[in-house]
Amino acid sequence: MIKIRMAVLGLVLVSLACSKSETPAPEKAGNSAPETKVAAGGYELDSAETDVSFMIVSNSAGPITARFPKGVSGSLDASGKGTVSIQLDTMYSLDQNNLENPLRDANVIEAFFGVRPSAILPEPVDKAWEALAGKIERSVATARFEISEATGLDTATGNLTGNLVIWNKISVPLTFAVNVTRADNRVELTSTAPVAFDLIEVLGADLRKLTFDTMLAAGCAHQPGIQNKVEISLNKVVMNAK
Numbered sequence: 001m002i003k004i005r006m007a008v009l010g011l012v013l014v015s016l017a018c019s020k021s022e023t024p025a026p027e028k029a030g031n032s033a034p035e036t037k038v039a040a041g042g043y044e045l046d047s048a049e050t051d052v053s054f055m056i057v058s059n060s061a062g063p064i065t066a067r068f069p070k071g072v073s074g075s076l077d078a079s080g081k082g083t084v085s086i087q088l089d090t091m092y093s094l095d096q097n098n099l100e101n102p103l104r105d106a107n108v109i110e111a112f113f114g115v116r117p118s119a120i121l122p123e124p125v126d127k128a129w130e131a132l133a134g135k136i137e138r139s140v141a142t143a144r145f146e147i148s149e150a151t152g153l154d155t156a157t158g159n160l161t162g163n164l165v166i167w168n169k170i171s172v173p174l175t176f177a178v179n180v181t182r183a184d185n186r187v188e189l190t191s192t193a194p195v196a197f198d199l200i201e202v203l204g205a206d207l208r209k210l211t212f213d214t215m216l217a218a219g220c221a222h223q224p225g226i227q228n229k230v231e232i233s234l235n236k237v238v239m240n241a242k
Contacts, residue, residue, distance in 0.1 A: 039078070039185070039241035039242065040078055041078065041241065041242035042075060042076050042077040042078050042082070042241075042242050043075060043076045043082075043187060043239035043240060043241055043242065044075050044239065044240050044242055045072065045073055045074045045075060045076075045084060045237065045238070045239050046238040046239065046240055047070050047071070047072055047073045048070055049236065049238040050072045050236060050237050050238050051067065051069075051235040051236045051237075052067070052068065052072055052086065052232070052233065052234055052235060052237065053065050053066060053067045053068075053232070053233050053235060054066050054230055054231060054232045054233070055194070055230070055231045055233070056226065056227065056229070056230050056231075057226075057227040057229065058225055058226055058227075059225045059226070059227070060225055061095045061096070062095060062096035063095070063096050064093050064094070064095055064096075065093060065094050066091050066092070066093040066105075066108075067091070067092060067093070067094075068086050068087060068088070068090045068091055069090060069092070070090065071086060071087035071088075071089075071090030071091070072084060072085070072086050072087070072237075073085050073087075074144075074145075075242075076147060076150055076239060080147070080149055080150035080151070080153075081147055081148060081149070081150075082147045082150075083144050083145070083146050083147065084144065084145040084147065085142045085143070085144045086142060086143045086144065086145075087141060087142055088109060088113050088115055088140075088141055088142060088143060089109050089113075089115050089141055091105055091108065091109060092105050093105055093108075104220070107215065107218040107219060107220050108215070108220070110122070110125060110218060111125045111128070111214040111215045111217060111218035111220065112211065112212075112214060112215055113138075113139075113140065113141070113167075114129055114137075114138030114139045114140070114214070115139055115140070115141045116139075121138075122217075122218065124217040124218070125214055125217045125218050127217065128210075128213045128214040128216070128217040129214055131210050131213065132207075132210050132211065132214070135169070135207060135210070136167035136168075136169045136170065136207070136211070137167050137168045137169055138167075140166075140167050140168050143164065143165060143166045144164075144165050145160075145162055145163070145164050145165075145174070146162045146163045146165060147160055147161070147162040148161055148162045148163070149161045149162070152178075152180060153180055153187055153189075154180075154182070155180060156179065156180055157177065157178065157179055157180060157192070158177075158178050158180050158189075159175055159176065159177055159178065160175070160176045160178060160189070160234075161173075161174075161175045161176075162174065164232070170202060170203065172197050172202050174195050174197070174232070175195070176191045176195055176232075176234055177191065177192045177193065178190060178191055178192065178234060178237075179191075179192055185240055185241035186238065186239070186240055186241075187238070187239045187240075187241075188236065188237070188238050188239075189234060189236075189237040189238075189239070190234060190235065190236055190237070191233050191234035191235075194231035194232060194233045195231070195232050195233075196229055196230065196231045196232075197229075197230055197232075198228050198229055198230075199228040199229075199230060200228050208228070212226060
């Protein structure tokens with residue numbers, strides 16, 4: 001799981017599915033790839049060398065890109081299935097001028113994901129989260145990409161297909177088309193293009209508003225100031241054969 005480019009996963013995750021029963025159709029962005037020959041023992045993701053990000057647009061700050069340095073971990077088994085976890089509280093973001101804003105990052109992590117080291121949220125944010133009770137889980141420090149199929153890892157191009165899960169509740173089907181580079185027991189993947197989803201389609205209008213009300217409570221932008229398109233990029237995913 002894994003440019004989560006932001007204005008949240010949020011976003012954020014981002015600043016990076018739900019009480020709504022329907023889920024959007026998987027992104028049609030995959031390569032036509034043959035069945036892969038995964039290493040007999042599978043692969044372990046190298047957190048130190050892996051870089052994933054998401055981008056979301058703020059009408060005031062422009063595109064904001066969130067990254068998770070050393071916050072991505074996971075593995076892939078011999079069948080091509082696995083889970084990649086993203087530690088949301090490792091998030092930092094850059095605006096269109098490549099400037100950091102640690103306060104904004106802290107607001108996103110605390111307000112949008114309900115995660116704080118002390119587990120005690122600021123009172124306005126805590127109050128805003130009351131409206132989300134039973135809809136999504138607060139204080140979920142990780143998002144995950146549950147990989148159901150990996151193809152073409154022994155060729156030049158392949159696909160990673162699965163579901164991005166946030167708040168332990170929202171599940172977004174995604175397919176990443178990837179370029180594949182191999183060297184000895186190491187495999188490096190980069191997405192050929194960002195994979196996008198729309199927050200309104202994933203959350204529904206009511207839940208989308210409630211989740212961003214937490215951001216407003218933390219002093220972040222008003223609802224119209226944050227666009228709904230989220231783009232996720234696998235800038236570099238490094239896996240080592242077990």
